[in-house]
Amino acid sequence: MKPQSRLDGLRLLFGGEPQKPAPGDFSPGARHLHETQKLTKKDLLAAAERHAEHRKKKTWLKRRWAVLIGVQLLFVISYRLDVQLVEGSLTGSRFLGFHLIDLNAALQLMLAHKHLIVNLFIGTATIGLVWAVLGGRTFCSWVCPYHLLAEWAERLHLFLASKKLVKDHPLHRGLRTGLWAVFALLAYGTGYTVYETISPTGILSRALIYGPGVALGWVASLLAFEVLYSRRAFCRYLCPIGMTYGVVGTFSAVKVTYDLAKCQHELECRKVCLVPHVLDHVMKGRATKEHLDVGADCTRCGRCLDVCPTGALTFTVTGLSRRPKETPR
Amino acid sequence: MSTPEGPPAGAAPAAPAPKSATDTRARDARRRFLQTAAVGAGVVGLSLLGLAPVLTRNKERLRPPGALEEHDFLAACIKCGQCVQVCPVSALHPADLLDGFGVGAPFIEPRKQACDFSCDVAQCILACPTGALTYHRPPFLPTREGSRLPAPPVLLAKEKEPEPTLNFGERMGVARLARPEACLSVQGQGVTGPARGPRFDGKKRWAETDRWTPVDVASHAYSLERCDLCVRECPIRGAISIEDVVGKDGVSKKTPVVHDACVGCGVCEMMCPAEPAAIVIDAREAWEGA
Numbered sequence: 012m013k014p015q016s017r018l019d020g021l022r023l024l025f026g027g028e029p030q031k032p033a034p035g036d037f038s039p040g041a042r043h044l045h046e047t048q049k050l051t052k053k054d055l056l057a058a059a060e061r062h063a064e065h066r067k068k069k070t071w072l073k074r075r076w077a078v079l080i081g082v083q084l085l086f087v088i089s090y091r092l093d094v095q096l097v098e099g100s101l102t103g104s105r106f107l108g109f110h111l112i113d114l115n116a117a118l119q120l121m122l123a124h125k126h127l128i129v130n131l132f133i134g135t136a137t138i139g140l141v142w143a144v145l146g147g148r149t150f151c152s153w154v155c156p157y158h159l160l161a162e163w164a165e166r167l168h169l170f171l172a173s174k175k176l177v178k179d180h181p182l183h184r185g186l187r188t189g190l191w192a193v194f195a196l197l198a199y200g201t202g203y204t205v206y207e208t209i210s211p212t213g214i215l216s217r218a219l220i221y222g223p224g225v226a227l228g229w230v231a232s233l234l235a236f237e238v239l240y241s242r243r244a245f246c247r248y249l250c251p252i253g254m255t256y257g258v259v260g261t262f263s264a265v266k267v268t269y270d271l272a273k274c275q276h277e278l279e280c281r282k283v284c285l286v287p288h289v290l291d292h293v294m295k296g297r298a299t300k301e302h303l304d305v306g307a308d309c310t311r312c313g314r315c316l317d318v319c320p321t322g323a324l325t326f327t328v329t330g331l332s333r334r335p336k337e338t339p340r
Numbered sequence: 341m342s343t344p345e346g347p348p349a350g351a352a353p354a355a356p357a358p359k360s361a362t363d364t365r366a367r368d369a370r371r372r373f374l375q376t377a378a379v380g381a382g383v384v385g386l387s388l389l390g391l392a393p394v395l396t397r398n399k400e401r402l403r404p405p406g407a408l409e410e411h412d413f414l415a416a417c418i419k420c421g422q423c424v425q426v427c428p429v430s431a432l433h434p435a436d437l438l439d440g441f442g443v444g445a446p447f448i449e450p451r452k453q454a455c456d457f458s459c460d461v462a463q464c465i466l467a468c469p470t471g472a473l474t475y476h477r478p479p480f481l482p483t484r485e486g487s488r489l490p491a492p493p494v495l496l497a498k499e500k501e502p503e504p505t506l507n508f509g510e511r512m513g514v515a516r517l518a519r520p521e522a523c524l525s526v527q528g529q530g531v532t533g534p535a536r537g538p539r540f541d542g543k544k545r546w547a548e549t550d551r552w553t554p555v556d557v558a559s560h561a562y563s564l565e566r567c568d569l570c571v572r573e574c575p576i577r578g579a580i581s582i583e584d585v586v587g588k589d590g591v592s593k594k595t596p597v598v599h600d601a602c603v604g605c606g607v608c609e610m611m612c613p614a615e616p617a618a619i620v621i622d623a624r625e626a627w628e629g630a
Contacts (some may be wrong), residue, residue, distance in 0.1 A: 103420030
């Protein structure tokens, strides 16, 4: 598999480590840039100043939080005020009467129940199509309510870590692939949707709409685990929903695109990224092409865009965004 | 500003970079493997705890009309709560985590709020996107003997309409006179005022007064010489009647008798003025004959 290709992104999603490209993997344009790009100390100092300015804007963070909170509010208001706009919760709903079914919940259900009815099929296919276009894990950062809580927990974790009170314990990313398989097998074998029992996504969505319960204790302990032991552990290493959506988004139209010519290789983007392995190519000398789409595990959260002052990372939409051709050299 | 060759993916900024010595790296890898395995095993183990309630207390859960057999129901339910949202009397609640694998699945507490079919059609079945609640159970899914109704239940509120039935085929449970000694009818006692007192907050539809709007049970006062609320308020035709039954003492008493048209909706249990209720629903119970 060619490093930094879309298919290679799938390998990283399953837990593989990024590979250093071989000399023959580089496009002529990328090689030229790697050879000629030289940053002086002055450039870097100027960049640092721009960083401070740029970071304050938080453009994508604001947009994303607005969407995420907006989606939850739509569900809550629809039910509480009985406007019937989006009925149900995140696992399954009806938007203006049209069925929408969460892909991972549908998968668990089909494996457990071994029977598929038309409405379920319609809902699953619709959601599958939507996220295949919008970028699978876009669901994670733009819709999943646990993601928002986990972001706040992450801030606390980083603060405590800076005071040397806690330490991050990175786990092996292959764990999520393993758990995905285990929960699929459990659903098939036991006939129960076992993962739904502990899914913080489902629990939080229902708690917001139908009222809180004991289940929130489980969500709180997950957050505590992330604060005290392992940064963003659930979204990074555990959640099978993220895995399912990641696969769906492998070839999606909406993605973050990297522009080698604009990159100063400061690696600030990797520090804020939930899945830094998808940004392996921002390191000096790694990018094999002048423009690279960020891999399947990317949640399209835009935090990297918010910290990158040079515009080396942007959202692009296949077929809509003007994409410069690789410079022939 | 970071070093040109940044830290490995996911590493904490505070973590000291390991000396490149091979044994340190191997030790770290081993440690990470163990931590990963422990976390994975912990998550799977905790999720499997959800089996315990399914095997014990959940058996008493009264599910909405049209629900598949319990195991199939929990497999097919996507825990979205659309059934909960459409119920006009809010009889359905999504279960909490203490229900284990049943978390998020709807259930009814009939004593607090029964399913009185004031929606006319079992809206929850219409709302269900997965077929966990269904009018017509597919033939390949199991159905216990006696849970199949003899005929589609006729809703008294629409008895005179072209389609008077509720159109689902399996009962939710069966009503049972659990405490005949507390039954007001058996005792020959009457009812004055609201069935469950002025503070009871359940709702019910009285179709003869308002065809479409359920009202507070507390707002409906009775003046009966002999209680017959379980029969009077039963929404289903021919599900229950008061008969002269000769008791153990050899004396004939006016006693509620449940028939096989009973769907197990729980209105009799909700309306029973005795405390605790003399008549109760046995959830998931099959019909075993009169």
